[in-house]
Amino acid sequence: MAQLTRVSGSVGLITLQSPPVNALSAAVRQGIVDTVQRALSDPEVKSVVVCGQNGIFCGGADIKEFGTNMSGPPLVPLIHAIEVAHKPVVAAIEGIALGGGLELALGCHYRIAHSKAKLGLPEVTLGLLPAAGGSQRLPRLIGVPAALDLITTGRHITAAEALKLGVVDQVTAHSTVDVAVKFALSVAGKPLDGRRISSLPCPRPPNMDALFEGVMKKVRQSARGAIAPIACVQAIRAAATLPYDQGMERELELMASLFTSDQARALQYIFFAQRAVARWSMPSGARWDTSKPRPVHKAAVIGLGTMGRGIAVALAQTGLSVVAVETQEKQLMAAKQEMSGMLERGAKRRGVAPAFDKIRYSPDIKAVADVDLVIEAVFEDMALKEKVFQQLSALCKPGTLLCTNTSGLDVDHLASQTRSPELVVGMHFFAPAHVMKLLEVVYGSKSSPQALATAMQLGKKMGKVSVAVGNCRGFVGNRMLKPYSEQAFFLLEEGATPELVDGALEDFGFPMGLFRMSDLSGLDVGWRVRKVDGLGKSSGASGQQARIRQGRRYSPLGDVLCEQGRFGQKTGRGWYQYDKPGGRVGRPDPWLHSFLEEYRAQHGLVARRIDHQEVLERCLYTLINEGFRILEDGIAAGPEEIDIIYVFGYGWPRHRGGPMFYASMVGLEKVLARLEFYQEAHPDVPYLQPCNLLKRLVASGSPPVHKWREVVKKLHSQL
Numbered sequence: 001m002a003q004l005t006r007v008s009g010s011v012g013l014i015t016l017q018s019p020p021v022n023a024l025s026a027a028v029r030q031g032i033v034d035t036v037q038r039a040l041s042d043p044e045v046k047s048v049v050v051c052g053q054n055g056i057f058c059g060g061a062d063i064k065e066f067g068t069n070m071s072g073p074p075l076v077p078l079i080h081a082i083e084v085a086h087k088p089v090v091a092a093i094e095g096i097a098l099g100g101g102l103e104l105a106l107g108c109h110y111r112i113a114h115s116k117a118k119l120g121l122p123e124v125t126l127g128l129l130p131a132a133g134g135s136q137r138l139p140r141l142i143g144v145p146a147a148l149d150l151i152t153t154g155r156h157i158t159a160a161e162a163l164k165l166g167v168v169d170q171v172t173a174h175s176t177v178d179v180a181v182k183f184a185l186s187v188a189g190k191p192l193d194g195r196r197i198s199s200l201p202c203p204r205p206p207n208m209d210a211l212f213e214g215v216m217k218k219v220r221q222s223a224r225g226a227i228a229p230i231a232c233v234q235a236i237r238a239a240a241t242l243p244y245d246q247g248m249e250r251e252l253e254l255m256a257s258l259f260t261s262d263q264a265r266a267l268q269y270i271f272f273a274q275r276a277v278a279r280w281s282m283p284s285g286a287r288w289d290t291s292k293p294r295p296v297h298k299a300a301v302i303g304l305g306t307m308g309r310g311i312a313v314a315l316a317q318t319g320l321s322v323v324a325v326e327t328q329e330k331q332l333m334a335a336k337q338e339m340s341g342m343l344e345r346g347a348k349r350r351g352v353a354p355a356f357d358k359i360r361y362s363p364d365i366k367a368v369a370d371v372d373l374v375i376e377a378v379f380e381d382m383a384l385k386e387k388v389f390q391q392l393s394a395l396c397k398p399g400t401l402l403c404t405n406t407s408g409l410d411v412d413h414l415a416s417q418t419r420s421p422e423l424v425v426g427m428h429f430f431a432p433a434h435v436m437k438l439l440e441v442v443y444g445s446k447s448s449p450q451a452l453a454t455a456m457q458l459g460k461k462m463g464k465v466s467v468a469v470g471n472c473r474g475f476v477g478n479r480m481l482k483p484y485s486e487q488a489f490f491l492l493e494e495g496a497t498p499e500l501v502d503g504a505l506e507d508f509g510f511p512m513g514l515f516r517m518s519d520l521s522g523l524d525v526g527w528r529v530r531k532v533d534g535l536g537k538s539s540g541a542s543g544q545q546a547r548i549r550q551g552r553r554y555s556p557l558g559d560v561l562c563e564q565g566r567f568g569q570k571t572g573r574g575w576y577q578y579d580k581p582g583g584r585v586g587r588p589d590p591w592l593h594s595f596l597e598e599y600r601a602q603h604g605l606v607a608r609r610i611d612h613q614e615v616l617e618r619c620l621y622t623l624i625n626e627g628f629r630i631l632e633d634g635i636a637a638g639p640e641e642i643d644i645i646y647v648f649g650y651g652w653p654r655h656r657g658g659p660m661f662y663a664s665m666v667g668l669e670k671v672l673a674r675l676e677f678y679q680e681a682h683p684d685v686p687y688l689q690p691c692n693l694l695k696r697l698v699a700s701g702s703p704p705v706h707k708w709r710e711v712v713k714k715l716h717s718q719l
């Protein structure tokens, strides 16, 4: 909806009214059409100001309407009607002007923004392009290079940057509406020709062809298969080369190809999933809106290895006082030096002072006595962690929340080492912890709703996408990784190379294939875990039996490489070869290829041709199958939790919407049929056994992904 009032005698003030972000729903669009028409036809009104209620200009098109039968007046003619008006129209931008909201402002003759406002055309992040004239008006207003940057990245800019670029005419720290009304009074009756952006020529940059070629190459590389950024470049090229009307036709044509695409659906699903996971619940029925978090002002981090350093820096950058504990003096000194650099670089990037004084370093764990929350980040060793939790329980003041950064050990067991197991939760950060957005917050069987609420709120404060999950080996992310990596190893045994497997995964859109990733993080990490589990030792034996451990098929390939000292990048050799230890660029390694041949011969395996499709089906469908098991076990409340974890923590291509959404797009019947097919071929691989929930969903007609949460809830209520 929109409301028209007359202010200061002759200014028509149009206020968009649709909380929480004044999105341009059908009702709002109709309201704008009606109020603009009334203001323009009212002889008492000499100029117009458009603003949004509650200090928010407009969050853009109503994303909830996409994918439905969109009714109501379309945006393009609505914005055109404002631009061709004979009375000056001023946009008063407070809060945000995003997407269609900024496009609406670009149709106005003047734009005045509050100094704290954020502006942008983020459509690309939703698999779209700014198709309400934004791709044609913005380059005319600020030039092609700047428009390419804003539209292909979708980044939000500050009012100050908007002023510098020429997106807005004025920035104020006072009431934007008051300033805009005053301004509207001053320009009433003045000519508007130069103010209609669509009638301006688009400045043609020198070497235009080379510029577009370069940008297209860069965008294709970083898009990893996403189509919207490419369409954005094509639309801006149309602005630079065609008259406005023809450019608008091209904009619509490109938008039509995106609007109903699977990628747009996937990206819009991720937008809403990210918000859905903030509304967490526990199996006990406790929820985000009924559980009150405790205040956290002071936190401690125990153990200053790579993870601990990142976590402490992230906490300090959030404004918390941090006690950083490392009992080994040498490690403490090294950490202090590195963390100072991290703080300095972070501060420079954000244009603030480094938070050096927020961190107090200590070699003594007793320094935790007065903190509100502790995050344990010592070496991934249960005995060591047990000891730390016993100490923390004795040293911390009553009520201190005790968190572990374990990437998969039993949170309940650690809780059992303390006097207050209800105050123990997992806070599983991802490396580097001060950069990566994902945080898995793990509740144990005794964790209180307040403990979970506190960790979730702290994660949000730290700018993380926090996802609440239950306690099991590997939680959600690492548990699903196991069948995925197991399949990749089996594929090598059956005839693939690391390059083939990685190529298929990278073509799918992962930034790095599994073997490249393993070289980066170190092969020894998984080896250590496998050894603790009683695996991880190559028997030296040959034949099929050598590849059976604990009653199931097992590939010792990674263990054999580790026994040879091939730990990946750090040793200069792993699944690939590097110029030197610590080298970054991996090349196919002829040694590895001969090794695989010998290995197959030793175990009586005959190499066969494996294609990309088989790699994807076996690696991804087993991972998805484990996702269904996680839902079945009640470890994740819905598919959204799993998808957000994979998109924000494991490099799953966002435009494919996460593994569970991807399964729904592929079709559950197909996923099930292919798992059954592979299981028949590999009966000794339990991960290929389709899980009951998947079978149940297929039997009930494969409901869409947004209905799965309800199905799972029903399933659990029946148990």
Ligand SMILES: CC(C)(COP(=O)(O)OP(=O)(O)OC[C@H]1O[C@@H](n2cnc3c(N)ncnc32)[C@H](O)[C@@H]1OP(=O)(O)O)[C@@H](O)C(=O)NCCC(=O)NCCSC(=O)/C=C/CCCCCCCCCCCCC(=O)O
Residues within 6 Å of the ligand: 020, 021, 023, 059, 060, 061, 062, 063, 064, 075, 096, 098, 099, 100, 101, 122, 123, 126, 128, 129, 130, 131, 132, 255, 256, 259, 260, 272, 275, 276
């Ligand atoms: C920064 C935000 C705005 C606010 O952030 P924050 O304060 O943290 O709050 P949130 O929790 O994120 O949000 C609060 C709630 O608001 C909901 N929300 C936010 N934005 C929108 C929105 N735009 N639409 C709907 N709902 C929105 C959010 O979900 C929260 O709800 P809840 O509390 O969880 O229930 C931040 O929210 C943000 O960044 N929002 C997104 C901003 C954005 O991306 N805007 C761009 C939208 S796309 C757009 O504008 C496109 C414009 C061009 C349209 C042109 C249409 C032409 C169609 C032509 C089609 C031709 C094809 C023909 C095909 C054929 O049929 O052949």
